Amino acid sequence: xxxxxxxxxxxxxxxxxxxxSCVASGFTFSTYAMSWVRQAPGKGLEWVSAISGSGANTxxxxxxKGRFTISRDNSKNTLFLQMNSLRxxxxxxxxxxxxxxxxNYFDYWGQGTLVTVSS
Amino acid sequence: xxVMTQSPxxxxxxxxxRVTLSCRxxxxxxxxxxxxxQKPGQAPRLLIYGASTRATGIxxxxxxxxxxxxxxxxxxxxxxxxxxxxxxxxxNNWPRTFGGGTKVEIK
Numbered sequence: 001x002x003x004x005x006x007x008x009x010x011x012x013x014x015x016x017x018x019x020x021s022c023v024a025s026g027f028t029f030s031t032y033a034m035s036w037v038r039q040a041p042g043k044g045l046e047w048v049s050a051i052s053g054s055g056a057n058t059x060x061x062x063x064x065k066g067r068f069t070i071s072r073d074n075s076k077n078t079l080f081l082q083m084n085s086l087r088x089x090x091x092x093x094x095x096x097x098x099x100x101x102x103x104n105y106f107d108y109w110g111q112g113t114l115v116t117v118s119s
Numbered sequence: 120x121x122v123m124t125q126s127p128x129x130x131x132x133x134x135x136x137r138v139t140l141s142c143r144x145x146x147x148x149x150x151x152x153x154x155x156x157q158k159p160g161q162a163p164r165l166l167i168y169g170a171s172t173r174a175t176g177i178x179x180x181x182x183x184x185x186x187x188x189x190x191x192x193x194x195x196x197x198x199x200x201x202x203x204x205x206x207x208x209x210x211n212n213w214p215r216t217f218g219g220g221t222k223v224e225i226k
Contacts, residue, residue, distance in 0.1 A: 035215075044206060044217055044218070044219050044220045045155075045157075045163065045206055045208070045217040045220075046217065047208075047214055047215040047216065047217065050215070059213050059214065060214075061214045062120065062214065095162055095163075099165075101168070104151065104153075104168075104210035104215075105153035105165060105168045105208060105210055106153075106155075106163070106165060107165050107174065107175075109162035109163055109164075110162065111162055112162065
């Protein structure tokens with residue numbers, strides 16, 4: 001059974017940093033691209049970042065480019081999102097997600113970890 | 120960035136009704152479009168990919184159509200468990216982008 005378990009969310013002041021983690025199980029983690037998708041309270045879905053199975057290729061939304069970095073540790077089946085220079089508009093539930101079909105759409109989602117940026 | 124526009128924002132329907140949701144892309148995404156269903160407090164659930172292919176375990180009452188810039192999701196006979204928010208998402212270009220969602224509510 002595929003499981004994605006996010007952690008690392010919390011309350012942080014504007015300008016601060018957080019590192020999110022997503023531990024994966026139930027599939028061969030290193031084979032598949034992974035993504036982060038976020039959802040602000042009461043709002044829609046926003047794709048944030050994606051990384052290839054090897055970690056060699058990454059993509060970020062313009063809204064987070066230069067501030068967020070996606071990475072992975074295939075030896076620990078773990079996906080990361082390093083978030084720096086956080087803004088109020090980064091407040092959201094952050095999901096990790098993936099598809100066996102590639103990094104296009106998302107079959108599997110975690111339950112999310114909440115990031116709140118506020119003073 | 121490709122902008123995905125969904126309409127209507129809210130749809131009030133009676134159980135058993137046929138429902139059609141629309142999604143428009145600001146430029147062609149070929150058939151690289153997915154649909155998701157999200158219920159309150161839950162993660163999104165993939166319904167359709169490739170514009171018209173149902174994901175594993177998705178009931179046949181859900182169907183997707185379209186290509187290029189115009190897409191539809193049809194629920195042939197709305198069940199009580201189908202009241203939710205529906206999102207489209209393109210994966211033809213980076214960045215991947217979602218529509219703003221259509222909320223299907225009970226009339």
